[in-house]
Amino acid sequence: MNQPSTVQPSTVQPLVLGIESSCDETGVGIVRGTTLLTNTVSSSMDEHVRFGGVIPEIASRAHLDAFVPTLQEALHEAGVTLEDIDAIAVTSGPGLAGALMVGVCAAKALSVATGKPLYAINHLVAHVGVGLLDGAAGGGTGGLGAGGQLPDNLGALLVSGGHTEILRIRSITDDVEMLGSTIDDAAGEAYDKVARLLGLGYPGGPAIDKLAKQGNAKAIRFPRGLTQPKYMGTVEEPGPHRYDWSFSGLKTAVARCVEQFEARGEDVPVADIAAAFQEAVVDVITSKAVLACKENGITDLLLGGGVAANSRLRELTGQRCTSAGITLHVPPLALCTDNGAMVAALGSQLIMAGIGPSGVAFAPDSSLPVTTVSV
Amino acid sequence: MLILAIDTSAVASAALISDVAMEGVVESFATEDTRSHAEVLAPGIEKLLGDAEVSGADIDLIVTGVGPGPFTGLRSGIATARTLAFAWNKPLFGLMSLDAIALEVAESTEAQAEFLVATDARRKEVYWARYTLSEGQLPRLVDGPHVGFASELPDLPVFGAGGGIYADVVNANEEFSTTQPDAASLGQFAMALLAAGAELPDSTPLYLRESDAQVPGPRKRAL
Numbered sequence A: 001m002n003q004p005s006t007v008q009p010s011t012v013q014p015l016v017l018g019i020e021s022s023c024d025e026t027g028v029g030i031v032r033g034t035t036l037l038t039n040t041v042s043s044s045m046d047e048h049v050r051f052g053g054v055i056p057e058i059a060s061r062a063h064l065d066a067f068v069p070t071l072q073e074a075l076h077e078a079g080v081t082l083e084d085i086d087a088i089a090v091t092s093g094p095g096l097a098g099a100l101m102v103g104v105c106a107a108k109a110l111s112v113a114t115g116k117p118l119y120a121i122n123h124l125v126a127h128v129g130v131g132l133l134d135g136a137a138g139g140g141t142g143g144l145g146a147g148g149q150l151p152d153n154l155g156a157l158l159v160s161g162g163h164t165e166i167l168r169i170r171s172i173t174d175d176v177e178m179l180g181s182t183i184d185d186a187a188g189e190a191y192d193k194v195a196r197l198l199g200l201g202y203p204g205g206p207a208i209d210k211l212a213k214q215g216n217a218k219a220i221r222f223p224r225g226l227t228q229p230k231y232m233g234t235v236e237e238p239g240p241h242r243y244d245w246s247f248s249g250l251k252t253a254v255a256r257c258v259e260q261f262e263a264r265g266e267d268v269p270v271a272d273i274a275a276a277f278q279e280a281v282v283d284v285i286t287s288k289a290v291l292a293c294k295e296n297g298i299t300d301l302l303l304g305g306g307v308a309a310n311s312r313l314r315e316l317t318g319q320r321c322t323s324a325g326i327t328l329h330v331p332p333l334a335l336c337t338d339n340g341a342m343v344a345a346l347g348s349q350l351i352m353a354g355i356g357p358s359g360v361a362f363a364p365d366s367s368l369p370v371t372t373v374s375v
Numbered sequence B: 001m002l003i004l005a006i007d008t009s010a011v012a013s014a015a016l017i018s019d020v021a022m023e024g025v026v027e028s029f030a031t032e033d034t035r036s037h038a039e040v041l042a043p044g045i046e047k048l049l050g051d052a053e054v055s056g057a058d059i060d061l062i063v064t065g066v067g068p069g070p071f072t073g074l075r076s077g078i079a080t081a082r083t084l085a086f087a088w089n090k091p092l093f094g095l096m097s098l099d100a101i102a103l104e105v106a107e108s109t110e111a112q113a114e115f116l117v118a119t120d121a122r123r124k125e126v127y128w129a130r131y132t133l134s135e136g137q138l139p140r141l142v143d144g145p146h147v148g149f150a151s152e153l154p155d156l157p158v159f160g161a162g163g164g165i166y167a168d169v170v171n172a173n174e175e176f177s178t179t180q181p182d183a184a185s186l187g188q189f190a191m192a193l194l195a196a197g198a199e200l201p202d203s204t205p206l207y208l209r210e211s212d213a214q215v216p217g218p219r220k221r222a223l
């Protein structure tokens, strides 16, 4: 008997339903403890294609119509009823305000209707929480927390259309720190904008990744943002943006490059530009991430977010982590992109840690800081 | 019959309406402001049920206002209503939110044979609809809902907060110059329609405006 007597059976292997609506994916996931039962996602991505980027109002409208069908499908796939659920978790930020509102209102209504406790949780930390699911950390069958313990020195690199961040996680339930982040566009946004410049369609990530394989990344050199000494500083005296990224200058540089070829009446070497752009993004992301890990004693790094699907990012992150002696964990792609399972996974961790629910009176917060794991 | 009515097209409100209670309204609440729906709606409904000592199983159907109204606020009520209806396995219907004010007009001493109902649509516009009223009948929607500039409304008395805001350019009824759509009236309207054997519409929102998204034009070439 090593369980404290106050622990209820449901806090040992809680059945948690997670709801995600911070961007363009309506996600409902269900986990039991650290076991994934279902990860059901409805995406409005197709509706954003003609705009070349996520349109918040269109995403919000799609969430409203997709939520109940997605919930229904998730319950069906997991073979559970609302009655069986021990708790509900929902992304309360950060994200698009109108989109978050739909998931939060639906989650609150579920809590009111069923009397089940509701946890309002941080989307960024949920991207890390998903790594704690059994088999989600890549490689073996155990998750990051196999054996009941997170790696002692865990970091997370999150790269998607909505974020580019490096985090340090001392405790997944109450001690997460932002080491660095983008100061303008997210990496995925930069991919979308450059893909549009090159006429490659939306979403830009897969299109550029594919074309880049036919191009010469060294044919052109694009700038790596925030890498000058005045931003980097030194280990002893870090500059203001040592672990931060900026992609807006890169996007401008690509635009100027395309214009120069056109002005000279030459064919635009689209594959070379795609390859060189991708190399610039991936180089600066991985070099700064690995630097942050080395200087903060991080020995295990989790890669999350939709851009984790990018072949060059995975390759270079893998190489640089190996040289630096860092163990890289990459969850399956369906768990890297925004989804409800990651929300449920983090909710489950909060319950198992004995943290109380959020109630139904909280407000969604589009800029929720990463230090607030649950509201 | 017990109806749970919800409307967030302007303020956030909810009500329990029964055909056996005095005046029909068992319990109700409404906020003053039009910006805090996500925080107040669920606690409000929870308290409503608690005060009335009613559980989901006791409710026969749910009615939600489907707007028109500012999008994010409007969706908070519809998302709530759809989820409650799913969780409790109850039928869900939607009523046009301006109907709530029209019913209050019909039941007041200010009633007119023909009138407009208007609410604030922001960006200097109003959501509006035209109703006619015959003795002893429910108000009848004859035009709308629309969204447009207050100065371009038909020349009829205007009821509701949309009239009050633009009292300088419309014939705003003073008694109703701050009235917002309210779930209690919406629920009573639904109850009356059902009693008259009418079929109620579904919960599809009435946005009236497209999303502001622009399809990007082709990039200008350097030459």
Ligand SMILES: [Zn+2]
Pocket: A123, A127, A160, A162, A163, A305, A337, A338
């Ligand atoms: Zn995300």
